[in-house]
Amino acid sequence: MSRQEFDAIIVGGGVMGCSVAYHLLATDPTLSVAVIESDPGYARASSALSVGNARIQFSLQQNIQISQYTFEVFERFAEEMAVEGTAPDVAFKREGNLFLVDAGKRAPAQEALALQRQLGGEVEWWSPAQIRERFPLFDTTGVEGATFGPGDGHLDGYALLMGYRAKANSLGANYVEGEVVEITTRGGKVSGARLATGETLASPIVVNCAGAWAARVAATAGVQLPVDPVKRQVFVVDTEVKPETPLPLVNLVSGLYFRSEGEDRLLVGKSLAEDPVGFDFVWEEKRFTEQLWPELAAFVPAFDRLRVVRGWAGLYAVNTFDGNAILGEWPELGGLYLANGFSGHGLQQAPAVGRYLAELITGTDPTLDLSVFGPRRLLDGRSLTESELI
Numbered sequence: 001m002s003r004q005e006f007d008a009i010i011v012g013g014g015v016m017g018c019s020v021a022y023h024l025l026a027t028d029p030t031l032s033v034a035v036i037e038s039d040p041g042y043a044r045a046s047s048a049l050s051v052g053n054a055r056i057q058f059s060l061q062q063n064i065q066i067s068q069y070t071f072e073v074f075e076r077f078a079e080e081m082a083v084e085g086t087a088p089d090v091a092f093k094r095e096g097n098l099f100l101v102d103a104g105k106r107a108p109a110q111e112a113l114a115l116q117r118q119l120g121g122e123v124e125w126w127s128p129a130q131i132r133e134r135f136p137l138f139d140t141t142g143v144e145g146a147t148f149g150p151g152d153g154h155l156d157g158y159a160l161l162m163g164y165r166a167k168a169n170s171l172g173a174n175y176v177e178g179e180v181v182e183i184t185t186r187g188g189k190v191s192g193a194r195l196a197t198g199e200t201l202a203s204p205i206v207v208n209c210a211g212a213w214a215a216r217v218a219a220t221a222g223v224q225l226p227v228d229p230v231k232r233q234v235f236v237v238d239t240e241v242k243p244e245t246p247l248p249l250v251n252l253v254s255g256l257y258f259r260s261e262g263e264d265r266l267l268v269g270k271s272l273a274e275d276p277v278g279f280d281f282v283w284e285e286k287r288f289t290e291q292l293w294p295e296l297a298a299f300v301p302a303f304d305r306l307r308v309v310r311g312w313a314g315l316y317a318v319n320t321f322d323g324n325a326i327l328g329e330w331p332e333l334g335g336l337y338l339a340n341g342f343s344g345h346g347l348q349q350a351p352a353v354g355r356y357l358a359e360l361i362t363g364t365d366p367t368l369d370l371s372v373f374g375p376r377r378l379l380d381g382r383s384l385t386e387s388e389l390i
């Protein structure tokens, strides 16, 4: 079997793997970087199955700052990622995010709002009357108000992934189709990766960017990660009554969310406690008709007449420890870097995470210090709190 050597091997070529590869090569063009991807058509990659939301409405300072950086990157993404005159279009539409708040959520929502504003974010507090004035179809019974981020919005996740991939490729990243079945180690350090074909690749650095498969990949090196693959479903519906203007992403107190998709469709979803853990991609329309539709129609009575057009199921990589990203070198295995556990908000974090991981690996001072997400917290039992949003 052949054996190739690299400065860094990235397991998983989704948006995280491609962003890390791009940032490594942008930082040091002499590096040799391999990206191993088992599903190069990205049929099951979360990056291609996400609903593409990006918001500064988080409650943890670093999550807010990550999104602020993402918004800056989107401004110049086409120009920066152009390859031989072809520029990607991530189609970032700043149609806003509206988070509804009831009495119980008012204090934490206002605390988060104050922090977002303190960090320079433009987020507004709307009373129920303001919500109804802007969106007359909404029934605000039981709602205390809402936070509205006019700069939040949604993008095409697949385009973001392919933008990073094409640019990393043009800078010399080696994309390898294959499945990593073992992260190999020697003397307490990473030594490379073995593929299902039996081929081995040598490297002192392996970056786990395997998304919902992250725990499985880490386990091959004896590392237990608290990251579960959890099925999440999305529904595209055609309502008989159309809103007059595009709807922002509206997040109800229960966690049900919906937003306009194109001219006349809506995207709807909700994370449910009973969503199964495992690699299950079966989409079930009855999930919508039985559980989500009644709730949607209670908030927007005009949506009691609609048609389900299509939908899909994908996987969240849920960090069961604290729901936040796990970023950095695993303290008990030198050379194993993690970019895992994004728990449903990783797409919007890919620009900052890729840059941060590249800075850590190349020993460059971090532009945005994300050490709060370091994996040591898992070993020390220190969890990071982020309010439950979507």
Ligand SMILES: Cc1cc2nc3c(=O)[nH]c(=O)nc-3n(C[C@H](O)[C@H](O)[C@H](O)COP(=O)(O)OP(=O)(O)OC[C@H]3O[C@@H](n4cnc5c(N)ncnc54)[C@H](O)[C@@H]3O)c2cc1C
Pocket: 011, 012, 013, 014, 015, 016, 017, 036, 037, 038, 039, 042, 044, 045, 046, 047, 048, 049, 050, 051, 052, 053, 054, 157, 178, 179, 180, 181, 209, 210, 211, 212, 213, 217, 232, 233, 234, 313, 314, 315, 316, 317, 339, 342, 343, 344, 345, 346, 347, 348, 349
């Ligand atoms: C329905 C849904 C909605 C979402 N909505 C949002 C949203 O609105 N906003 C947001 O920010 N995020 C959202 N997310 C989350 C977001 O999609 C993810 O956090 C992000 O895409 C993670 O990127 P990734 O590269 O880590 O994972 P992925 O895109 O899943 O890529 C991981 C890759 O690793 C590969 N791989 C796995 N194991 C191996 C192996 N052993 N060898 C080789 N390759 C391997 C897989 O094939 C896969 O392509 C959503 C996700 C879903 C499912």
